[in-house]
Amino acid sequence: MKKMTTGLIIGLIGLLVFAANGWCFGRKTVIKIGINAPITGDIPKVGEGTKYAARMWLEDIEKAGGLTVGDTKYPVEVVIEDNESKAESAVKANTKMITEDEVLFIVGPQSSKQAIPAGAVANNYETPMITPWSTNPDSTKDRPFVFRGCFLDPFQGPVLANFITEEFKFTKAAVLYDVASDYPKGLAEFFKKAWENLHGPDSVVAFESFTTKDADFSSQLSKIIKSDAQVLFTPQYYNEVALIVQQANELGWKGPIVGSDSWGSAETVSLCGENCYGQFFSTHYAAAGAQGATKDFIDRYQAKHGYVPDDVAALTWDSLRLAQRAIEDTGKITGKIKKDRKAVRDAMARIKNFEGITGNMTFTEEGDPVKCAVIVRISDKGEYEFYKSVCPN
Amino acid sequence: MDLFLQNIVNALQWGSFYALIALGYSMVYSILMLFNFAHGDIFMVGAYIGFGIATGLLALAAMAGLPVPGWLVLVLTIIISMFLTSFVGIFIERVGYRPLREAPRASAAITGLMIGIILETGNLALLGARRLSFPSLIDTVTFQIGSVYVTNKKIFIVAVSLSLMFGLHLFIQKTKWGMAMRAMSYDFQAVPLMGVSINKLAPLTFAIGSGLAAAAGILYGLAYPVLDPYMGILLGWKAFVAAILGGRGSILGAALAGFLLGFIEIFAAWIFPSTFRDLIAYSIILLILTFRPHGFFGQAHSTQLRL
Numbered sequence: 001m002k003k004m005t006t007g008l009i010i011g012l013i014g015l016l017v018f019a020a021n022g023w024c025f026g027r028k029t030v031i032k033i034g035i036n037a038p039i040t041g042d043i044p045k046v047g048e049g050t051k052y053a054a055r056m057w058l059e060d061i062e063k064a065g066g067l068t069v070g071d072t073k074y075p076v077e078v079v080i081e082d083n084e085s086k087a088e089s090a091v092k093a094n095t096k097m098i099t100e101d102e103v104l105f106i107v108g109p110q111s112s113k114q115a116i117p118a119g120a121v122a123n124n125y126e127t128p129m130i131t132p133w134s135t136n137p138d139s140t141k142d143r144p145f146v147f148r149g150c151f152l153d154p155f156q157g158p159v160l161a162n163f164i165t166e167e168f169k170f171t172k173a174a175v176l177y178d179v180a181s182d183y184p185k186g187l188a189e190f191f192k193k194a195w196e197n198l199h200g201p202d203s204v205v206a207f208e209s210f211t212t213k214d215a216d217f218s219s220q221l222s223k224i225i226k227s228d229a230q231v232l233f234t235p236q237y238y239n240e241v242a243l244i245v246q247q248a249n250e251l252g253w254k255g256p257i258v259g260s261d262s263w264g265s266a267e268t269v270s271l272c273g274e275n276c277y278g279q280f281f282s283t284h285y286a287a288a289g290a291q292g293a294t295k296d297f298i299d300r301y302q303a304k305h306g307y308v309p310d311d312v313a314a315l316t317w318d319s320l321r322l323a324q325r326a327i328e329d330t331g332k333i334t335g336k337i338k339k340d341r342k343a344v345r346d347a348m349a350r351i352k353n354f355e356g357i358t359g360n361m362t363f364t365e366e367g368d369p370v371k372c373a374v375i376v377r378i379s380d381k382g383e384y385e386f387y388k389s390v391c392p393n
Numbered sequence: 394m395d396l397f398l399q400n401i402v403n404a405l406q407w408g409s410f411y412a413l414i415a416l417g418y419s420m421v422y423s424i425l426m427l428f429n430f431a432h433g434d435i436f437m438v439g440a441y442i443g444f445g446i447a448t449g450l451l452a453l454a455a456m457a458g459l460p461v462p463g464w465l466v467l468v469l470t471i472i473i474s475m476f477l478t479s480f481v482g483i484f485i486e487r488v489g490y491r492p493l494r495e496a497p498r499a500s501a502a503i504t505g506l507m508i509g510i511i512l513e514t515g516n517l518a519l520l521g522a523r524r525l526s527f528p529s530l531i532d533t534v535t536f537q538i539g540s541v542y543v544t545n546k547k548i549f550i551v552a553v554s555l556s557l558m559f560g561l562h563l564f565i566q567k568t569k570w571g572m573a574m575r576a577m578s579y580d581f582q583a584v585p586l587m588g589v590s591i592n593k594l595a596p597l598t599f600a601i602g603s604g605l606a607a608a609a610g611i612l613y614g615l616a617y618p619v620l621d622p623y624m625g626i627l628l629g630w631k632a633f634v635a636a637i638l639g640g641r642g643s644i645l646g647a648a649l650a651g652f653l654l655g656f657i658e659i660f661a662a663w664i665f666p667s668t669f670r671d672l673i674a675y676s677i678i679l680l681i682l683t684f685r686p687h688g689f690f691g692q693a694h695s696t697q698l699r700l
Contacts, residue, residue, distance in 0.1 A: 039522070040517060040522040041522065042621075044521070044522030044523055044524075045523065045524075047522075179668050208662075208667045209666075209667050209668045210667060210670070211670075211671065213623070213626075213627050214627075215613075215617040215619075215624070216403075216406075216407050216616075216617065216659075218400075218403035218406070218407065218659065219400055219403055219658075219659040219660070219662035219663050219667070219670075220662055220667045222396055222399045222400055222403060222663070223396070223662075223663060223667075226395065226396050226399075238524075239524050239619050239621070242526070242618070242619050243617050243618075243619055246618070250533060250535060250542065250544045250546075250547075251399070251542050252535070252537065252540075252542040267523075267524065270526065271524060271526045271618075271619055273526075273529075
């Protein structure tokens with residue numbers, strides 16, 4: 001019903017645009033953008049951030065009366081599909097949006113677990129897709145039509161290994177990760193490699209895993225604690241972070257616990273509470289102390305939804321703006337969806353020095369942006385404080 | 394050695410959940426000769442009801458300005474939630490299973506799966522997909538004995554589980570209704586002819602099983618304070634394995650097998666690379682079942698099996 005109402009409003013706006021342009025006849029092309037997000041499933045907060053950011057973007061477009069390509073204004077429709085945080089549902093959602101809804105561009109899915117298989121679908125159907133949050137290299141690898149809005153795990157792994165080494169002067173690390181999910185598994189391995197490059201072989205003294213949906217990590221954590229590791233690295237999502245940190249404390253872990261960008265959700269602190277205060281993680285942007293466009297975005301989001309947007313929302317916003325820029329850059333929309341998709345893809349690949357709220361971006365050949373990572377400290381009030389910024393050389 | 398003792402403590406806590414949930418499977422099986430596959434989701438409902446009661450009681454105490462101690466809230470939460478969740482069990486029996494009592498067993502088993510899905514998605518529709526954080530009702534106190542760490546919550550969880558199991562044992566051995574249950578598990582055809590009403594016995598069994606699942610749910614929330622609508626699926630499956638391992642219909646067997654399953658999982662993750670935990674743990678169980686196909690305490694049924 002909501003979709004219909006939105007469609008109606010957009011249709012009306014479209015009509016007005018017709019009148020303004022003095023075009024009384026002819027069918028108007030609607031630009032459809034697909035969003036593939038985990039609205040339900042394991043990480044619904046990620047889906048919520050995606051949805052809210054997309055709605056804010058659509059609001060801006062509607063306020064401007066549509067998307068201007070060349071000298072025509074086109075109405076925009078956003079199609080949101082739920083991937084239930086499952087790989088197979090993400091594939092289905094992409095296929096549906098591409099073949100039935102005929103979207104011009106897809107934003108999402110967020111996690112690598114869904115972005116890797118869903119990216120294959122988009123690439124096969126030659127539909128440009130940008131995954132805002134997936135940091136695993138496989139999402140965009142050898143897929144000319146797939147882009148991403150964030151840095152990669154081969155970059156994030158060394159960033160964290162270097163940070164821990166410089167900050168704490170530690171030489172022995174433990175890793176606990178979910179072996180059944182692409183993102184944690186990939187990042188755990190990149191971290192291990194980077195750490196062993198710095199401190200020699202066997203410096204990762206415990207490399208323990210579990211599988212998705214596990215809640216008890218006592219056996220793995222007991223092993224880690226007895227292994228004389230000085231720091232625990234766990235690249236997990238917010239629901240698992242809360243359990244891991246609490247159980248580690250209860251089993252007598254005293255060292256710091258460091259995480260990755262999957263910690264950045266607005267929900268991490270509300271589930272984990274004081275146990276997580278003082279811990280560090282790497283992410284895409286720090287909300288506390290932001291300035292300029294980033295601050296505007298945060299203020300607008302917070303005023304509307306009552307909480308500080310997490311990195312997913314910010315990256316989704318940037319990804320949508322990148323898509324908008326690419327569509328605008330094509331210069332004209334032909335209405336032939338295949339041709340338009342190709343033109344948008346080419347325009348996307350040409351984007352240089354895009355000023356996003358999560359940093360400046362230029363795409364590499366693989367469709368990956370070159371951008372900086374931020375190390376955040378969870379303050380004693382539970383806020384994500386900027387600690388330091390690490391840029392690629 | 395330290396790690397060995399620490400893992401025994403870990404396994405005792407983890408096994409408690411399997412044992413409490415497996416009891417529900419086993420009890421229903423002994424009466425109705427069917428496995429209630431919605432049981433894992435009843436556990437989830439119990440945890441959510443517990444969450445509601447706990448937050449409600451805390452809010453009430455705050456409103457009245459009374460300094461109610463956390464342990465009192467916890468005990469009240471467990472009692473009230475067990476009571477309320479038992480009605481969920483009675484309702485499921487009445488609506489889901491009773492109309493299908495004469496139907497083929499496969500239909501009844503499917504009913505359980507469907508009710509499970511209804512409970513999960515119903516919860517999703519009602520509360521949304523957001524995770525809930527179970528309130529920490531008592532402050533965690535960590536005791537260090539040698540280099541083994543034990544928290545007061547762990548002790549509480551194991552103690553409550555064991556006393557519930559002991560209570561169930563007394564009920565089944567000492568009361569008339571308990572006797573009726575035992576009789577029914579021997580012969581489900583003759584016992585109803587002796588004046589034992591299956592329409593009373595079945596809801597009672599579901600009520601007790603669901604009450605135990607609710608207790609497990611709250612204890613679980615205490616140890617792993619992140620609640621989600623799908624939390625009962627995996628735990629339910631594994632507890633089902635425990636129920637089979639203990640011997641279908643055997644109460645003592647289910648409890649022991651629940652703890653054994655906890656031990657096997659924890660120790661498999663300790664001794665072998667944790668990646669292979671479930672692979673190794675469940676291979677061991679398959680091996681046990683190969684040699685003891687009826688589980689530890691199960692008997693080959695003389696009457697024709699209906700499952």
